[in-house]
Amino acid sequence: MTNVKDMLATYPADLGDIDRDKLIRCIEECIACAQTCTACADACLSESMVGELTKCIRTNADCADICTTTAAVLSRHTGYDANITRAIVQACAIACKACADECESHAGMHEHCRICAEACRRCEQACNDLLATLG
Amino acid sequence: MTNVKDMLATYPADLGDIDRDKLIRCIEECIACAQTCTACADACLSESMVGELTKCIRTNADCADICTTTAAVLSRHTGYDANITRAIVQACAIACKACADECESHAGMHEHCRICAEACRRCEQACNDLLATLG
Amino acid sequence: MTNVKDMLATYPADLGDIDRDKLIRCIEECIACAQTCTACADACLSESMVGELTKCIRTNADCADICTTTAAVLSRHTGYDANITRAIVQACAIACKACADECESHAGMHEHCRICAEACRRCEQACNDLLATLG
Amino acid sequence: MTNVKDMLATYPADLGDIDRDKLIRCIEECIACAQTCTACADACLSESMVGELTKCIRTNADCADICTTTAAVLSRHTGYDANITRAIVQACAIACKACADECESHAGMHEHCRICAEACRRCEQACNDLLATLG
Numbered sequence: 395m396t397n398v399k400d401m402l403a404t405y406p407a408d409l410g411d412i413d414r415d416k417l418i419r420c421i422e423e424c425i426a427c428a429q430t431c432t433a434c435a436d437a438c439l440s441e442s443m444v445g446e447l448t449k450c451i452r453t454n455a456d457c458a459d460i461c462t463t464t465a466a467v468l469s470r471h472t473g474y475d476a477n478i479t480r481a482i483v484q485a486c487a488i489a490c491k492a493c494a495d496e497c498e499s500h501a502g503m504h505e506h507c508r509i510c511a512e513a514c515r516r517c518e519q520a521c522n523d524l525l526a527t528l529g
Numbered sequence: 530m531t532n533v534k535d536m537l538a539t540y541p542a543d544l545g546d547i548d549r550d551k552l553i554r555c556i557e558e559c560i561a562c563a564q565t566c567t568a569c570a571d572a573c574l575s576e577s578m579v580g581e582l583t584k585c586i587r588t589n590a591d592c593a594d595i596c597t598t599t600a601a602v603l604s605r606h607t608g609y610d611a612n613i614t615r616a617i618v619q620a621c622a623i624a625c626k627a628c629a630d631e632c633e634s635h636a637g638m639h640e641h642c643r644i645c646a647e648a649c650r651r652c653e654q655a656c657n658d659l660l661a662t663l664g
Numbered sequence: 665m666t667n668v669k670d671m672l673a674t675y676p677a678d679l680g681d682i683d684r685d686k687l688i689r690c691i692e693e694c695i696a697c698a699q700t701c702t703a704c705a706d707a708c709l710s711e712s713m714v715g716e717l718t719k720c721i722r723t724n725a726d727c728a729d730i731c732t733t734t735a736a737v738l739s740r741h742t743g744y745d746a747n748i749t750r751a752i753v754q755a756c757a758i759a760c761k762a763c764a765d766e767c768e769s770h771a772g773m774h775e776h777c778r779i780c781a782e783a784c785r786r787c788e789q790a791c792n793d794l795l796a797t798l799g
Numbered sequence: 800m801t802n803v804k805d806m807l808a809t810y811p812a813d814l815g816d817i818d819r820d821k822l823i824r825c826i827e828e829c830i831a832c833a834q835t836c837t838a839c840a841d842a843c844l845s846e847s848m849v850g851e852l853t854k855c856i857r858t859n860a861d862c863a864d865i866c867t868t869t870a871a872v873l874s875r876h877t878g879y880d881a882n883i884t885r886a887i888v889q890a891c892a893i894a895c896k897a898c899a900d901e902c903e904s905h906a907g908m909h910e911h912c913r914i915c916a917e918a919c920r921r922c923e924q925a926c927n928d929l930l931a932t933l934g
Contacts, residue, residue, distance in 0.1 A: 400644050401645075404572060406576050430536055436605040455875060456871075459871050463865055463868040469567040470860060481889060506541075509532055579850050587744075587841065588748070594737060595733055601729050602729060607721070608720075608723065610723060613727075627748050699806075728871070741841055776810070
């Protein structure tokens with residue numbers, strides 16, 4: 395569906411030592427997680443018990459914004475600065491963990507939270523896997 | 530890869546008359562196009578002839594921002610306002626057309642522009658297909 | 665506070681016929697409106713009557729995303745494409761009008777909605793003023 | 800210009816121990832820095848020596864994205880999660896430092912880089928000041 399792998403293959407300059415498979419995986423999980431979190435926040439708003447889901451909606455919104463930004467930063471390589479990359483991927487892993495924890499607590503009652511928790515866990519893992527290779 | 534379809538299936542409220550398949554397709558194309566445009570802008574920055582690609586980089590950045598926002602707006606349904614949806618999807622179709630035109634003019638020389646032009650064309654088509662169903 | 669005017673003054677290329685004062689005003693209103701809408705959505709989530717504010721929260725989120733993107737597009741001038749600019753500023757005016765209308769209906773009860781409605785009206789006006797000069 | 804302070808004053812729930820003045824300042828610097836970085840990237844694209852400014856353009860784009868997201872996260876308080884806040888503000892301080900360093904190296908030649916370096920330094924400082932109060 396996405397062009398992450400194909401675009402990386404056409405990159406005209408050296409990518410350095412970065413693990414390409416983990417980079418591709420992390421970008422793909424970030425963009426999937428961002429969309430899922432935005433959709434989950436909106437689904438929560440449509441639940442009759444919305445008053446009990448406000449923390450979930452807020453965490454979804456934070457996680458969506460951070461995942462979108464992380465995907466954009468990871469899609470850029472010119473004049474690569476490992477400090478920026480490491481910091482935003484760490485922030486993304488933390489936001490995904492917080493959102494996964496929160497959504498899991500509603501997963502038994504709301505299917506959108508169950509799917510969203512899984513997307514957040516996958517993205518958290520992809521971020522941590524990429525971080526482990528950044529040195 | 531993405532959860533667009535699964536999340537839509539769990540939406541707890543009525544979605545109204547919107548064509549679900551065209552909505553799913555449009556969201557998926559928007560998020561793929563946004564990432565491709567960000568990557569294309571950065572690949573252009575790494576070309577030795579970057580001075581001839583500045584319009585492409587700018588159009589890529591505009592298209593990426595507009596596609597990301599369009600995907601987010603389309604992922605929300607609570608208190609649906611068709612005027613906002615129509616306006617942002619129209620803007621997205623126009624940005625994708627402009628970016629596809631620009632990238633196509635470099636497609637013979639830069640593979641990243643060729644792939645990006647195709648992503649923009651698919652997204653432009655998905656936006657126009659969704660617009661046709663919005664009435 | 666912002667550097668919109670100073671940055672425009674340092675732009676190294678020709679800006680064409682665009683009305684600089686209306687451009688500066690529109691960028692400043694867009695970034696103020698985006699922040700106000702994000703804060704209003706979150707304040708609505710903290711109200712005990714959140715169940716009656718779900719449409720407001722959704723419209724706030726859409727308006728914030730569209731204003732942020734409009735400010736970014738308007739901050740770029742290289743290889744200027746008037747079609748993209750016009751389309752996103754039109755979408756922004758429509759989103760601001762919808763959000764102002766919605767927030768005004770809660771303005772008597774919630775001070776954050778009153779302030780947000782005013783920010784949206786100012787941004788709507790700035791967008792329409794800029795559009796009138798784009799030809 | 801912005802409504803950051805007024806919106807915070809209308810927040811209907813307890814904000815906890817956070818230092819309001821430092822929070823307001825950090826949000827305001829983030830949104831000013833994001834716009835300045837986007838404008839600086841575009842001004843760099845218009846310089847005849849763009850080939851020597853590609854790292855600056857990339858760092859500007861990363862910094863703009865991270866500042867925009869940080870402003871949004873800081874504008875939300877419902878169900879406050881200090882871990883997310885701390886991580887994104889740390890990432891923002893790092894991105895602002897990297898962008899300030901890069902822009903400063905061009906400040907003698909390009910006025911837009913000089914102004915942008917100052918905006919990045921102010922935002923870096925505001926992030927670090929807020930971090931010091933988060934415990």
